[in-house]
Amino acid sequence: MNDTASRASDIRVDLLEIARVIEPGSTVLDVGCGDGSLLDYLVREKQVDGRGIELSPEGVNKSIAKGLSVIQGNAEEDITFYPDQCFDYVILSQTLQAMKRPDVMLEQLLRVGRKAVVSFPNFGHWRVRLSLGVFATMPVNKTLDYPWYSTPNIHFCTIRDFVNLCDQLDIHVEQAVAINAKGYPLPFHKLFLANLMATQGMYVITKK
Amino acid sequence: MIMLFFMEQNISTEIQDEGCAAVVNLGRDVPLRLDSGEEISSFDVAYKCWGELNEDKSNVVLVCHALTGDHYVRGINPITGKRGWWETMVGPDKPVDTNRYYVICINVLGSCAGTVGPASINPVTGQLYGLDFPVITIGDMVRAQAMLLDYLSIDSLFAVIGGSMGGMQTLQWAADYPERVKTCVAIATTWRHSAQNIAFHEVGRQAIMADVNWNHGRYLDGEDKPHAGLAVARMAAHITYMSESGLTSRFGRNLQDRDEVAFGFDADFQIESYLRHQGISFVDRFDANSYLYITRAMDYYDLSADYDGVLANAFQGTKTRFCLLSFTSDWLYTTVESRHIVRSLNAIGARVSFADIEMDKGHDSFLLECPDMDAVVRGFLQSEADAMEVQLP
Numbered sequence: 001m002n003d004t005a006s007r008a009s010d011i012r013v014d015l016l017e018i019a020r021v022i023e024p025g026s027t028v029l030d031v032g033c034g035d036g037s038l039l040d041y042l043v044r045e046k047q048v049d050g051r052g053i054e055l056s057p058e059g060v061n062k063s064i065a066k067g068l069s070v071i072q073g074n075a076e077e078d079i080t081f082y083p084d085q086c087f088d089y090v091i092l093s094q095t096l097q098a099m100k101r102p103d104v105m106l107e108q109l110l111r112v113g114r115k116a117v118v119s120f121p122n123f124g125h126w127r128v129r130l131s132l133g134v135f136a137t138m139p140v141n142k143t144l145d146y147p148w149y150s151t152p153n154i155h156f157c158t159i160r161d162f163v164n165l166c167d168q169l170d171i172h173v174e175q176a177v178a179i180n181a182k183g184y185p186l187p188f189h190k191l192f193l194a195n196l197m198a199t200q201g202m203y204v205i206t207k208k
Numbered sequence: 209m210i211m212l213f214f215m216e217q218n219i220s221t222e223i224q225d226e227g228c229a230a231v232v233n234l235g236r237d238v239p240l241r242l243d244s245g246e247e248i249s250s251f252d253v254a255y256k257c258w259g260e261l262n263e264d265k266s267n268v269v270l271v272c273h274a275l276t277g278d279h280y281v282r283g284i285n286p287i288t289g290k291r292g293w294w295e296t297m298v299g300p301d302k303p304v305d306t307n308r309y310y311v312i313c314i315n316v317l318g319s320c321a322g323t324v325g326p327a328s329i330n331p332v333t334g335q336l337y338g339l340d341f342p343v344i345t346i347g348d349m350v351r352a353q354a355m356l357l358d359y360l361s362i363d364s365l366f367a368v369i370g371g372s373m374g375g376m377q378t379l380q381w382a383a384d385y386p387e388r389v390k391t392c393v394a395i396a397t398t399w400r401h402s403a404q405n406i407a408f409h410e411v412g413r414q415a416i417m418a419d420v421n422w423n424h425g426r427y428l429d430g431e432d433k434p435h436a437g438l439a440v441a442r443m444a445a446h447i448t449y450m451s452e453s454g455l456t457s458r459f460g461r462n463l464q465d466r467d468e469v470a471f472g473f474d475a476d477f478q479i480e481s482y483l484r485h486q487g488i489s490f491v492d493r494f495d496a497n498s499y500l501y502i503t504r505a506m507d508y509y510d511l512s513a514d515y516d517g518v519l520a521n522a523f524q525g526t527k528t529r530f531c532l533l534s535f536t537s538d539w540l541y542t543t544v545e546s547r548h549i550v551r552s553l554n555a556i557g558a559r560v561s562f563a564d565i566e567m568d569k570g571h572d573s574f575l576l577e578c579p580d581m582d583a584v585v586r587g588f589l590q591s592e593a594d595a596m597e598v599q600l601p
Binding site: 051057060064065066067068069070071072073081082083086 | 562584586590591
């Protein structure tokens with residue numbers, strides 16, 4: 001197995017879903033890029049011109065060591081310093097729920113990027129509903145793996161909430177993918193079913 | 209037998225560390241025009257280099273040294289008898305790998321370690337310069353380095369790297385010679401000297417000038433040197449290079465060679481003794497006037513000054529790839545300053561990486577063993593060198 005292949009198989013399945021919607025050769029900003037796995041994959045496999053912002057020092061150090069242009073910083077603050085429409089895509093993967101103001105963040109994503117790819121855990125999933133509705137406790141599972149008192153995820157939303165917010169902010173949903181616990185896309189296109197069955201939602205959005 | 213083996217090992221590293229060293233006289237045909245408007249002609253520039261130049265001269269790394277540093281990056285420094293100041297960063301298999309890169313470090317203008325400075329002889333008068341030496345800037349230092357590289361027929365720099373005042377030079381290089389600088393690694397540095405930075409330097413300069421032996425800079429041919437003043441300057445500056453937590457963990461309120469305070473003004477505390485030692489050992493290797501000139505150059509440093517105060521404009525259109533590093537405990541050139549540089553670069557779409565390294569040793573962290581810094585610098589340089597297909601020598 002060559003180096004590229006081993007790297008490709010290393011990235012999480014749900015990240016591959018994001019990578020699928022990125023046009024080769026485009027410019028990409030990954031907000032909250034972690035250790036740079038997705039960005040590294042995009043640079044290698046899709047020849048993108050990629051940049052990243054990451055809060056954790058470990059993530060930043062690993063990303064830079066991979067040769068990625070990543071800066072240590074706070075996503076909500078640092079994104080404001082990029083000029084308008086300077087990226088083809090801005091990616092926000094599994095980070096929206098940790099933002100102080102997810103609505104402002106969505107607007108920033110589409111100010112800086114022509115398109116944004118946003119993925120987030122779906123609080124409407126049936127397991128979450130079961131946990132709250134039947135056991136009356138906050139859900140803790142593989143995707144939502146923090147107890148309520150120490151979670152960095154301060155703004156959970158359901159897929160329906162997200163779609164409603166996009167509506168409010170005049171954001172056009174170009175593509176919506178419901179994703180299961182293993183990271184694979186589900187065949188549900190009805191919002192009701194996606195909101196019930198998906199553990200995460202992935203949206204490609206643009207300004208209307 | 210074992211002893212002999214080790215001795216041989218030592219000798220071989222010694223030779224490797226030695227690198228090449230030279231002093232070149234520049235500016236005889238075309239003088240160096242300084243920011244002050246003055247010119248210097250026929251001046252010495254000292255430098256050292258390690259590693260080998262590759263065929264297309266694409267593997268050159270310029271290391272820029274800090275205020276009291278010099279070009280003795282590796283190996284024994286003949287002035288101090290101690291090891292070079294950045295052996296953790298530069299050398300075979302180090303982050304700046306001399307097996308791959310041709311590393312050169314040039315002693316700055318105004319210094320007292322080989323390049324022309326106030327302790328040199330003015331070729332016009334045949335006398336020591338002293339305060340007749342023109343006031344210099346970081347831009348002037350960089351221009352002198354560029355003159356030397358021209359002389360050595362080195363056009364392109366794969367990387368310019370430095371910490372503190374060395375970092376200021378790397379940014380100045382990127383701003384003034386964007387086409388020559390492929391990558392720029394600026395560590396624990398700033399884009400302009402703040403009021404607080406200037407204030408600390410002024411304390412140091414006043415300490416030197418208050419020493420009667422300073423004699424308006426005319427002490428060089430006499431017996432008495434302004435050692436007391438220079439030592440105090442060094443002591444004050446040294447505090448700014450360390451962090452409160454670093455000082456506390458290393459010295460706390462520990463007493464020096466005694467069980468209780470002596471109710472006097474001897475060095476009761478270890479920190480006092482340490483600072484006095486720092487001051488006293490500094491005067492043996494550094495010239496007081498050089499200290500005045502170089503601190504002045506740092507105070508005048510403001511990369512945004514020529515660009516209406518907008519730092520981003522200093523780098524407009526740059527293709528240089530930047531890597532900025534700050535240290536969480538550095539209160540001299542704080543993370544905020546590095547972040548401002550990073551955001552300015554982002555604003556113009558430049559390629560920039562930035563890591564704020566967790567380290568509790570203050571500003572001097574960049575000179576110390578720091579695995580996180582090493583990993584970032586190594587990874588950044590390696591991947592850029594691979595991307596640019598920099599060939600081995």
